[in-house]
Ligand SMILES: Nc1ncnc2c1ncn2[C@@H]1O[C@H](COP(=O)(O)OP(=O)(O)O)[C@@H](O)[C@H]1O
C-alpha cells in the first residue's frame with residue numbers, strides 16, 4: 001500500500017502555485033493592462049533563475065576559497081556541504097539574489113522594449129519570443145553556466161534545517177508571502193493613475209498618444225516591473241528545485257502562463273492568481289496520480305493538457321471574460337461621484353442577502 | 367493679432383497619391399472655422415499632418431507662433447492642440463469617469479515609484495476629479511460616470527470626446543466631423559453647443575464637415591479643399607456663391 005503524502009502534495013502545489021501566480025500576474029500587467037502581447041515571458045523567468053543560481057553558487061564557493069567551475073561535479077559536491085553551515089549566509093544570499101533577479105530581469109525587459117519599438121506593436125510578441133529562444137540556445141552552449149547540463153547545487157535558503165518538512169514548510173511560506181506582497185503591490189499599481197494610463201494604452205494606443213501620453217515610456221515601465229516580477233519567480237524556482245538547465249525554460253512555459261491568465265480573467269490581478277491556482281492544481285494532481293498509481297493504462301501526464309484545455313473551454317463558454325473579469329481602476333477620485341456610493345450599497349446588500357435569507361428561513365420556521 | 371494656427375505650403379503624398387498640395391491657411395484665436403470638401407479631398411490628412419501623425423513632405427505648421435511640424439502627437443497635445451477623430455477614439459472599455467481622469471499630463475501617480483503610494487498623489491487626483499466632474503456636468507454627461515463608454519449613444523460619445531479634450535490644457539480643437547452620421551437637427555444641437563463652449567471657455571475650433579449647409583450658420587470663415595488643393599476660402603456666404611465650389615460639389 002502506497003501512502004499518499006497529503007502535506008507534501010500541498011506544499012509542492014503551493015510553491016508551484018506561488019511561482020506561476022507571480023508569472024501570470026506579471027504577464028497580466030503587460031497584456032491585461034498595457035496591451036503588450038508578451039510571448040517571451042519565459043526569458044525573464046529564466047534570467048531570474050540563472051542570475052540567482054550563478055550569483056549564489058559563486059558567493060558560496062568563493063567564500064570557501066574554492067575555485068571550481070560552477071558546473072563541475074566538484075562544485076556541486078562542495079555546495080551540499082557548504083549550504084548547511086551558515087544560516088545567516090544562506091538567508092542573506094537568498095534575499096540578495098531575489099533583489100538582483102528582479103533588477104536584472106527588469107532592466108533587460110526595459111531595454112528589450114526599444115528595439116521592438118521599431119518593428120511596431122504587432123511584432124512585439126514575436127520579437128520577445130525569439131529573444132527567449134535565442135537566450136535559451138545561447139545558454140545551451142555557454143559553458144560557464146554548464147551548457148545543456150545547467151547548474152546544480154543552488155544553496156536552498158533553509159538547507160541548514162535538518163527536518164525536511166520544516167524546511168519545506170518554511171520555504172513555501174516564504175514564497176506565499178512574496179506572492180502576497182507582490183499582489184498587494186500590483187493592486188496598488190493598477191488602481192493608480194499609472195494603471196489608468198496603462199489601460200488607456202491597451203484600449204487604443206494611438207488615442208493615448210494623441211491625448212499626450214508618452215506611450216513608449218509607459219510601456220518601458222510596465223515591462224520593467226513585469227519582467228522583474230518574472231525574475232523573482234525564476235529566483236524562487238531555482239532555490240526550490242536546486243538545479244536548473246536551459247530545457248526548463250522552453251516557450252511552452254510562456255503559453256502555460258497565458259492559459260492561466262486567460263482562464264482567470266485578463267485585466268484582473270485576482271483572476272491571474274486564481275487561474276494559476278487551478279492550472280497548477282491540475283498539473284500537480286495529475287503528477288501525483290501518476291506517482292500513486294503507477295502503470296495506469298492512460299498516463300495522467302498525457303491527459304493533463306486535455307483536462308486543462310477542457311476547463312478553459314468550459315469557463316470561456318460561460319464566462320468569456322474569464323473567472324474574474326476586468327474591472328475599473330479604483331482610485332480615490334471615485335469618491336466624489338455618486339454612483340460609487342450606490343455601487344457600494346448594492347455590493348453590501350448583495351453580501352448581506354444570504355444572511356437575510358437564512359435569518360428569514362429561521363424566522364419563518366423553514 | 368497673429369493667428370493661433372498657421373499652415374504654410376503643406377504638401378503630403380502617399381506613394382503616388384496626392385493627398386495635400388501646397389495648402390496654406392490661418393486660424394485666428396477664439397474663432398470657429400470650417401474645413402469642407404468632398405470625401406477624399408484631404409481634410410483628415412490635413413488634421414493628421416497638423417497634429418503630428420505624419421510629417422508633411424514639404425511645408426511648415428505653426429501653433430501659437432511655435433513650429434510644430436516634426437513633433438510627436440503627444441508633444442503637440444501638450445502644447446494645447448487637441449484633435450478628435452472621424453470615428454471617435456475613446457477608451458471604450460473604460461468608464462466615462464476614467465476617460466476623463468486619464469487625460470491630464472504628467473500626473474504624479476503615473477510615476478512608477480509614486481503610483482503605489484496613494485498619499486503622494488491624492489491631492490492632485492482629487493483636483494483632477496473636481497475638474498472632471500464639473501466638465502461632465504457642463505456637457506450633460508454626469509449621469510453616465512460609471513458607464514462604460516461603449517454603452518453610450520453616438521451623440522454622447524461625441525460630447526465625451528470634446529469634454530475629454532478640455533481635461534488637458536486644450537486651447538484649440540480640431541474636430542473631425544463632430545456631427546458625422548448625425549441627423550440635421552442633432553447636428554445643429556452639436557454645433558450650437560460647440561459655439562457655447564467657444565464663448566464660455568475662450569477656445570478655438572477648426573471643424574471638418576462635408577455637408578456645407580449644416581456648418582454655415584456657425585462658422586465665421588470656411589476653407590474648401592478639393593483633391594488636396596485649397597479651392598476656395600471666405601465667409602460662408604462667399605464660399606456658397608463661389609462657382610468653383612458649386613462645381614466641385616455638383617461634380618462629385
Ligand atoms: N495613410 C494613408 N495612406 C495612403 N493614402 C491615404 C492615407 N490617408 C489618406 N489617404 C488618401 O489621401 C486622400 C485624402 O484622404 P482624407 O484626408 O482621408 O480625405 P477626407 O478626410 O477629406 O475624406 C484619399 O485619396 C485617401 O485615399
Ligand SMILES: [Mg+2]
Pocket residue numbers: 409410411452
Ligand atoms: Mg475624413
